[in-house]
Amino acid sequence: MTGIEGFELTAQDLNNINHPLTCGVILFKRNYQNYHQLVRLVNQIRALKGKDFILAVDQEGGRVIRFALPFTQLPALGLIGQNYVNNTDAAKTLCHLHAWLMASELLSVGIDLSFAPVLDLDNGSDVIGDRAFATNPLLVTELAELYCNSMHAAGMKTTAKHYPGHGTVKADSHFELPTDERSREELFNHDMLPFSQLIPTGCIDAMMLSHVIYSQVCELPAGYSKLWHQEILRHQQGFQGVSISDDLGMKAAECVGNIQQRYQACLDADIDLTLLCEPKLCTELYSNNRLKYLPNTPSKLIKIKRLKGHSSLSTQHPFWEQTRWQQARKALVSLMTQIN
Numbered sequence: 001m002t003g004i005e006g007f008e009l010t011a012q013d014l015n016n017i018n019h020p021l022t023c024g025v026i027l028f029k030r031n032y033q034n035y036h037q038l039v040r041l042v043n044q045i046r047a048l049k050g051k052d053f054i055l056a057v058d059q060e061g062g063r064v065i066r067f068a069l070p071f072t073q074l075p076a077l078g079l080i081g082q083n084y085v086n087n088t089d090a091a092k093t094l095c096h097l098h099a100w101l102m103a104s105e106l107l108s109v110g111i112d113l114s115f116a117p118v119l120d121l122d123n124g125s126d127v128i129g130d131r132a133f134a135t136n137p138l139l140v141t142e143l144a145e146l147y148c149n150s151m152h153a154a155g156m157k158t159t160a161k162h163y164p165g166h167g168t169v170k171a172d173s174h175f176e177l178p179t180d181e182r183s184r185e186e187l188f189n190h191d192m193l194p195f196s197q198l199i200p201t202g203c204i205d206a207m208m209l210s211h212v213i214y215s216q217v218c219e220l221p222a223g224y225s226k227l228w229h230q231e232i233l234r235h236q237q238g239f240q241g242v243s244i245s246d247d248l249g250m251k252a253a254e255c256v257g258n259i260q261q262r263y264q265a266c267l268d269a270d271i272d273l274t275l276l277c278e279p280k281l282c283t284e285l286y287s288n289n290r291l292k293y294l295p296n297t298p299s300k301l302i303k304i305k306r307l308k309g310h311s312s313l314s315t316q317h318p319f320w321e322q323t324r325w326q327q328a329r330k331a332l333v334s335l336m337t338q339i340n
Contacts, residue, residue: 001026001056001244003277007033009044016282017049021291023304024054026277027111032067035109035318042110052305056113059102062130070320072101072329075336078122078130080143083339090335095143097332099150101325107155107311108319115159115208115244117147119194120167127172137193144194148203155310160198161208162246163233164222165191173211173252177221180214187214199239206242206307207233209271211252224256224265242272242303249278259285272300 001024004013016022025045032038042055057066062076080098084091099117106114121140122132133143148158168191171178180187188196198204209223222228223245233239247253248262256265259281266274276282285291312324319325 001054001273001275002282003028003279004031005279006030007037008041009048010279012279012283014048016279016286017045017053019286021286022282023273023301024056026275027055027057027066028277029066035070038067039109046110052308054113054304054307055111056115057106057111058116059106059114060116060118060131061098061102064131070318071105072332074098074102076130077118077133077143077147079339081122081132081134081136081139084134084139084143087339090339091143092146094332094335094339095146096150097328097335099147100154101328101332103151103154103156103309104311104313104325104328105319107309108313108315108322110315112309113157113159113206113307115161116151117144117158117160118162119144119160119198120162120165121191121194123168123191124170125167125172126170127174128167132167137190141194141197145198145201145203148198152203153312155312157205157307157309158203159206159208159244160195160204162210162212163195163207164210164214164228165195166210166212167191169212173246173250175251177252177255178212180212181216182214183216184214187217196237199237204239204241206244206273207239208244208246208275209233211246211250211255213255220265221252221255223253223271224262224269226269229269229271242307243270244273245271245275247275247277249276249281260288260291263291273304 002016002022003026058064061074080091080095118131120128120132122135133140151158169178169180211221211223213221218225218227245266253262256262313319313322
């Protein structure tokens with residue numbers, strides 16, 4: 001999955017998305033000028049690549065919002081957890097409305113996925129913080145399950161991140177390589193808990209693995225690790241959904257070498273879908289004539305296509321004109337007034 005340059009597709013973008021290894025595009029703030037421009041861009045990509053091509057974004061709320069108004073400017077997930085103790089019912093309602101509005105708005109314009117929800121803990125990380133529901137892993141589990149079910153109700157598949165937990169290690173993997181030196185037991189009984197408890201419920205459709213080294217378990221970051229991906233996530237925990245690397249352009253991802261070596265590390269770990277947010281890196285990867293294709297590519301593509309979204313709102317009219325959206329948005333505004 002590749003990023004693209006701007007508001008329209010460039011020649012480089014066209015080369016990248018037409019490569020046989022590309023099965024999707026991830027969108028960012030740089031790709032959003034306004035609602036109508038976004039719809040044109042989505043339609044342009046769909047005309048070229050068809051309905052099975054996956055379009056994704058990170059529209060978490062709070063600090064991580066890629067699309068401005070008229071898309072709902074949702075609060076950080078941490079606000080839900082903060083209000084849980086004093087007003088549990090209001091927090092659960094906010095959780096449902098947050099997920100349903102986020103997913104419904106994106107699906108109505110033809111975007112399949114928001115990489116959500118965050119299952120990390122708010123426990124000292126420079127990059128996670130209030131992107132997480134809470135510090136308590138049991139509360140994160142409860143709210144994340146509700147959030148996933150509400151995304152499903154809107155027609156969107158879920159992506160839990162950043163397995164097996166990025167919230168307790170301080171360093172930001174965008175800028176440096178974090179190492180978590182806690183024991184395997186500490187990891188499994190704390191940060192891992194929301195992931196391990198929700199996998200059996202079937203509410204997680206995809207799993208994004210972190211660029212964090214958990215040194216007492218494996219010397220490689222989780223997203224490059226056969227032990228984490230194949231032995232623990234797949235074999236021990238029984239996860240059957242799509243596995244996704246975090247962005248291979250992040251500083252932490254560079255620990256195994258150049259972009260070809262990073263991609264090969266994902267192949268070696270049998271990751272289903274690799275994420276390349278910067279178009280130039282994607283072009284650099286594809287410039288290698290000896291590039292190896294993903295093993296069992298047809299079966300992986302079948303899995304990835306299951307991440308397609310199905311809008312519960314009409315895709316023929318703007319979401320803000322539709323009664324269901326209006327009712328949900330009104331309820332959110334009312335609830336936020338009470339909470340604030």
